[in-house]
Amino acid sequence: MAATRKEIIAGLADIVNEIAGIPQDEVTEEKSFTDDLDVDSLSMVEVVVAAEERFGVKIPDDDVKGLKTVGDAVGYIESHQS
Amino acid sequence: MPVRFAATAAVDPAGQFPRPQARKLDRTAQFALLAAREAWSDAGFTARAGEDDSVRPERVGSVIASGIGGVTTLLDQYDILKASGARRVSPHTVPMLMPNSPSANVSLEFGARAGSHTPVSACASGAEAVGYAAEMIRTGRADVVLAGGTEACVHPLPIAAFANMMALSKNNDDIERASRPYDSGRNGFVLGEGAGVVILESAEHAARRGARVYCELLGQGLSADAHHIAQPEPHGEGIAAAIQNLLDATDLKPEQVVHLNAHATSTPQGDIAEIKSLRRVLGDDVDHIAISATKSMTGHLLGGAGGIETVATVLALHHRKAPPTINIEELDPQVDADIVRDTPRDLPSGTIAAINNSFGFGGHNVTLALRTL
Numbered sequence: 001m002a003a004t005r006k007e008i009i010a011g012l013a014d015i016v017n018e019i020a021g022i023p024q025d026e027v028t029e030e031k032s033f034t035d036d037l038d039v040d041s042l043s044m045v046e047v048v049v050a051a052e053e054r055f056g057v058k059i060p061d062d063d064v065k066g067l068k069t070v071g072d073a074v075g076y077i078e079s080h081q082s
Numbered sequence: 083m084p085v086r087f088a089a090t091a092a093v094d095p096a097g098q099f100p101r102p103q104a105r106k107l108d109r110t111a112q113f114a115l116l117a118a119r120e121a122w123s124d125a126g127f128t129a130r131a132g133e134d135d136s137v138r139p140e141r142v143g144s145v146i147a148s149g150i151g152g153v154t155t156l157l158d159q160y161d162i163l164k165a166s167g168a169r170r171v172s173p174h175t176v177p178m179l180m181p182n183s184p185s186a187n188v189s190l191e192f193g194a195r196a197g198s199h200t201p202v203s204a205c206a207s208g209a210e211a212v213g214y215a216a217e218m219i220r221t222g223r224a225d226v227v228l229a230g231g232t233e234a235c236v237h238p239l240p241i242a243a244f245a246n247m248m249a250l251s252k253n254n255d256d257i258e259r260a261s262r263p264y265d266s267g268r269n270g271f272v273l274g275e276g277a278g279v280v281i282l283e284s285a286e287h288a289a290r291r292g293a294r295v296y297c298e299l300l301g302q303g304l305s306a307d308a309h310h311i312a313q314p315e316p317h318g319e320g321i322a323a324a325i326q327n328l329l330d331a332t333d334l335k336p337e338q339v340v341h342l343n344a345h346a347t348s349t350p351q352g353d354i355a356e357i358k359s360l361r362r363v364l365g366d367d368v369d370h371i372a373i374s375a376t377k378s379m380t381g382h383l384l385g386g387a388g389g390i391e392t393v394a395t396v397l398a399l400h401h402r403k404a405p406p407t408i409n410i411e412e413l414d415p416q417v418d419a420d421i422v423r424d425t426p427r428d429l430p431s432g433t434i435a436a437i438n439n440s441f442g443f444g445g446h447n448v449t450l451a452l453r454t455l
Binding site: 018019020021038042043045046049052 | 100101102103105106169170172173174177
């Protein structure tokens with residue numbers, strides 16, 4: 001069963017909290033991973049791998065570049081989850 | 083496992099960092115950062131370089147050595163690769179395991195932009211870092227340098243490997259007394275872990291900011307055995323050459339030397355080779371040198387040893403107290419020198435000097451001279 005948009009944001013918030021130490025309630029759709037959430041390019045790989053496992057999606061490296069904000073990631077996961 | 087013990091740090095360094103930072107730092111870098119923070123604040127600095135007017139970032143260097151680098155990161159990630167596949171290997175693996183990672187992280191934390199360097203010479207690495215840092219100042223590249231060594235390789239693989247070289251003590255049933263330099267029954271070193279970092283500063287810069295100065299680093303003497311990849315040269319010729327180079331390169335006077343922090347790791351051959359070399363190059367002056375083998379208390383920190391033993395030597399001069407060599411029950415009769423045994427010993431008043439020796443697999447010999455002001 002596919003996760004709802006709200007569930008995806010909550011899941012990403014947990015992942016970003018684990019990797020970058022940002023409080024979950026600060027992980028909102030308009031936030032930039034790099035500029036707002038202290039997720040550098042290496043840590044972004046960790047976020048992606050964790051998100052793949054959590055939501056059962058595949059996020060190829062070429063697509064990761066397009067995921068600038070939390071909203072970008074939520075949209076990608078929503079449309080690619082099986 | 084033939085060896086089932088090591089001298090591990092009393093505190094887990096990871097707990098001293100926010101979790102997101104700790105998980106991106108190998109234990110070697112964690113130890114190095116903690117030691118660097120202690121040294122930096124002890125030297126009277128209260129902010130990152132450039133954040134106040136105490137020192138410019140362009141004038142601060144970082145020279146932190148490691149003998150082995152982030153080997154536990156490498157091994158842990160290989161376990162993850164085998165168990166869970168390539169996708170799960172941390173993208174932080176390379177920046178964590180590279181041997182220059184501790185120096186790079188110190189440079190990052192303190193804003194050190196004059197240069198960040200990592201000498202690698204096995205168990206001489208930390209001392210080589212201190213010597214390199216002194217050269218940075220002497221050649222005008224920096225005013226202040228964070229210098230030392232770090233190591234964290236307490237893991238079954240390095241322990242098995244060192245044990246199979248017959249380098250480690252196998253006293254599994256008497257671990258407190260396993261590290262026993264100069265004792266007749268010594269049978270190898272005890273693997274330790276941790277970091278030691280000092281702040282080197284040009285005399286002018288230290289005077290300008292009114293810094294408390296422990297002592298002067300006169301310089302270093304270096305040589306290589308060119309004898310065997312792991313065995314010490316039995317007569318200590320390479321070590322004697324390093325000490326002779328130290329005497330030639332500095333104004334150290336042998337009669338001023340009252341203390342020596344020996345490399346002495348508790349191996350049958352190495353401890354004696356060092357003593358023989360001292361006699362060869364310093365002659366009767368050895369008789370007024372209080373020799374301490376602090377690895378009897380710390381274990382052997384490999385690339386970190388030169389760092390913590392520089393700290394020990396500096397503080398021995400500052401407090402005029404030589405630290406003891408513990409665990410000698412029966413002094414090896416070949417040890418023709420004055421070993422500080424069991425309890426600390428007071429050092430004389432007046433201008434006094436000390437030598438800190440570090441030698442590494444590969445035949446690297448590093449000796450540093452320090453003197454009170």
